[in-house]
Every structure is written in C-alpha cells, then in structure tokens.
Amino acid sequence: MTSRDTTDRAAAVGPPVDLLPEVRSDMTHQLRATWVVTRRELLRFKQDKARMVTMLLQPLLFIFVMGTGLGSIVNTGGGTSFRTFLFPGVLATSVLFTAAFAGISLVWDREFGFLREMMVAPISRASIIWGKCLGGAIVATGQSLVLLALVGTVGIPYSPVLLLELIGCLFLGALLLTALGVLLSTRIKTIQAAMPISQLLIMPMMFLSGSLFPISGLPEWLAVLTRLNPLTYVVQPMRHFTLGQLNLTAAEQERLVPVLTWFGWEVPIGVQLLAVAVITLGLISMAARVFRTTE
C-alpha cells in the first residue's frame, strides 16, 4: 500500500476519475459482464453444499432402485441390463432438474432484491441473461459429473472419448433447460407460481424424452410427443454414445437405441444436437428480449 492510502484518505475515497475503467469496446464489455454474472452462480453453488447432495439423491434412486427393481421384468432383448439402458437417460434427467432450478432462480433474485443490483449496473440486460444461463448450465453439468463417475457401475467402460461426448451433451442439455427456466422467470414474478409451473414443465419433458423407456415401438401419439420434446435430442445421442461402447446385438440395437426419424428421415446425431443448440439460442435470445422490455 502506498502512503497515499493512509495519509490522504480523503483523496482516496474521493470521486477519483482514475477508478473509472476505460470504456472498452462494447463486445468486450458485454462478455466481461456475462462472466461476472456467471461467476456469481458458481460462487453461490460452492457456498451451498446441501444442494449438491439432495440433487444427487434422486438420480441414484432412479438408477439403482428403480433400475434394479424393474430390471427383472424388463426384457432388453439381450444381455444388456435395464440399469445400463437407464443410465444415460437418468444422467440427462439429473441435469434437467438442476438446470431448470438454476434458471428459475432468477425469480428468487428478483424476490430477494439482488436482481436490482444487477439491473442498475452499467451492463446490458442481455449479459445478465447470458450470465445466468451459462452459470446455471456449468453448475448443473458440474453436479452431474458425480453421477457420470458412476458409469462403470452399470457396466460401461470409462472411455475418455465417451466421457467427453457425454459431458458435451450434458452441458448442451443443461443450457437448454437453464434457458427455459430463465425464460419462464422473465414472465413469472413470484416464487409461489414458479415452483408448480416449472414442475409442470419438467415432468412431461422428463417422461417424453425417452429417458426412462426406449422410443421404439411407441404408439403414434407418444412418438409424436417425444419428437416434439427438445430434451429427446439430448437423451438419444447420450444413449447412442453410451450403448455404443457395448457390443449390442442387432435386436438390442433396434430395441434400445432405435434410429430417430422425422417423417421417415433418419436424423443424424449431429443434426439432433444442432437442433438443441438452435432451440437453446432461440430461448436465450427470447428471454433477453422479454427481459429487456418488461423488467
């Protein structure tokens, strides 16, 4: 510390123009602001150990209790256990919950006043939305890594490529759900309304994504609904990557990882993931627009 700080505090606390940062280019400024908001999400998560444990419990129940319990009556058409089939779906489901919750937390920010601190800062509304989405998605992905580490327990080898593929999918799915949660929060203003409405959205998305059952041989109405659900295009690639590690019989392949089609066209995995990315970007920019005009 220099002597200025101790001897001349008046000058130090004064309105020193030197403290005002250079006006950077708009883009740099926006990115920086986005990162600041993102980092808050990470900090908050670090502070909240309980959230981690509770959010992990549910997927474990799905895989090891439901997966084992139902496994005896579910015929996978080969040697693959139902638990193995279930794993990628439950992994995706786990980010579904944590990510949607992270997005909805914007309602809490508003209710507890902190949103105002961000709203009056010299940053754009879009950076707040982007920061919330990225922060929520990183946190949700990070949480799912614990579950991902258990992949060996369902008979899937720890392949680095597979892990990277899954992490990529998880992040994309998490960003999708956080964006959806944030978009909801721009419309819903009270905590009381936010919880039931998000449940109303999350549960159907979970069931209609094929996370708990294969999307082959579904009745027409159910097949249509699963294809309308963006989460399907996260779950299917994840299952494709995971079960691709095993030597499935043709029957199993057909039954467990059927080829997803749009009006008869076999949709490549890359296109599925691209669709999710496009929808996510759409949701984020929609949220930013609503936020800018209504808040």
Next chain:
Amino acid sequence: MSNAVRGPAIEVHGLTKTYKSGDSAVEAVRGIDLRVEAGQTYGFLGPNGAGKSTTIEMLCTIRNPTSGTARVAGFDVVRERDQVRRRIGLVFQQQTLDLQLTAEQNLRFHADLYGLGRADARRRIDEVLEMVALADRRSDAVMKFSGGMKRRLEIARGLVHAPQVLFLDEPTIGLDPQTRAAIWDYLHDLRQRTEITVFVTTHYMDEAEHCDRIAIMDHGEIAVEDTPEALKSSIGTDRIALRTDDDELAIARVRERLGVEAGVHEGQVTIAVADGAQVVPRLFTELGVGIRSVTVTRPSLDDVFMTYTGRTIRDSEGPQKFVPPFAGRR
C-alpha cells in the same frame, strides 16, 4: 483530483413522468426543476405517492422520463445511461444483497460489474469495509448479518466504485435509533473526507436536519426547496401549548389580551406566536386562569412538512395508492 470547477451534481429541467393506468393517465411527476450542487447532502422529502420514488428512479436511470431532461454527474440520464450509472451509487429501501455470498464477495461482484481493475477493487473494498466497521466480518455470509449490518454493507457497496453522487432511498428505515445514528455518522464522515454528493430520502425529520438543503415534494411537484434553517424560519412561529383549569376562558383571554387566536389541540390550548419565550411570562400575569403546564416548541422540520403538504410525515407513512389529488390543477 481536481473538483474545483465542476457543474452541478444533479440538474433537472421540466422532468415529467406519466403512467398509464387503464384509460386515464396519472402524472406522477409534473415537470419539476431541481439543481443539486456538487458536494452537498440533499434531502428529498415528501409523503408517499408524492412522486419521490419515481423521481429518484428517473435520476438513477431505472425509468425513462416522459418528458424533460435530467443530468447526473454531468451526463444525460437517458442518452448517456451507462456513463451516469458508472458515476452513481445506489442504496435502495429494499435490501439488494446476495445473502448466500459473503460481505466481501458481494462487494467484489459489485466492483466487477462496474469494471474496476483488480488492484483498485481490492483497495476500495478494504476502504469501504473499514469505513462501515465491517472489516472483521468480511468473510461471513451476509445471511448472518443483522438488519443494521446489512444496511451498512449496502452503503459500503454503493461506494465501492467511488461514485460522484450517492443516492440513498430511506437508508435508515426500519432500523433502531442507535443504528440510524451510526449510519448518519458514516455519512458525515464520508462527506468530510470526500466531495461526494449525497441525495437522500427519509421519513425521519430529525435526519433531514443533517442535510445542506431540502426539497419537499408533494402531488408530483416541488412544494418548497431551501436550507433546513431557512425553511424553519419561513414558517416563523413558535408554538405554545398550555394545560389550564379552564380552556375556554383561557382561549377568550388570549384573544382579548394578547390579540392572538388560540385553539385546542390534543387536549391543550395551542397558540402560535413569533417569540414564545417572551409571551410565556405574560400568560401567567394576564390570563387569570390557572395554568398547570406550559410547553414552548420551536418550529421543526415536522412543522415545515406539515405547512407545505398539509400532512404530518407520520400521517403520510404506510402504503398508500397514488391518487392524483388535483387532477385539473395544471
């Protein structure tokens, strides 16, 4: 750090805000003019629904005016929004801290939002925490703080980016008297060490005494604006309150012998006179009525407020819906 030649901290011309409510439009702020010199502590008073909050929100760039202009720290609040935002500090009525984070993390977040460099941020955070005496609690989650500590932290946060103008909206509301006094100590301290301009709203008239100048807003307009001393002498009268054995006789005698009208307020005979101390002896000699107690009150800002708004500040507290009182006045 030359502040020698500087324009006014706040300069407002014809500022108007109209809200649409259904078919009718409500004029919350009706073309006000305001000028706050740099370095002043400026009190902004008024009953609820007078348009205070709307005015502050326009000055802080939270709301856009319907018409008129406002410049804060030399920049236009609409066209140069971010320039204004970088130069003002805000402390709101409702708390806006992240309770889950520590005091220091809250300040750090703020410094980052305002784009302070790492070294500047560290130095400023140390300084402001020291100033509000929270340096030893910097690593505690804000959740564990008392109401007064949270408020102090918010004031500290408003100062992190070294603003030229600090806006405080009811900074002491809901706090106990000791904490209120402590907060004003910080503000005095701040003013002595810096040339910061402080723009403050309050419901506590005793706090308004701390201000260099005061504006009283009512019905969307500035009712009066001056120094506290000038405002008090402008209404000019001391108030004498008497408990007597016979109020009616006392009132008649006061009229007859002192030539002043008296009335009964809260069970006491009340007289308004220019210099109370001189009148009291005459009451005992000339009234001929048994006097049980006498109180002389110098005019207070409460009286000023009462005179210009027709309400006491306490009457005006509590949630009230804005009703345009004189819709056809302008």
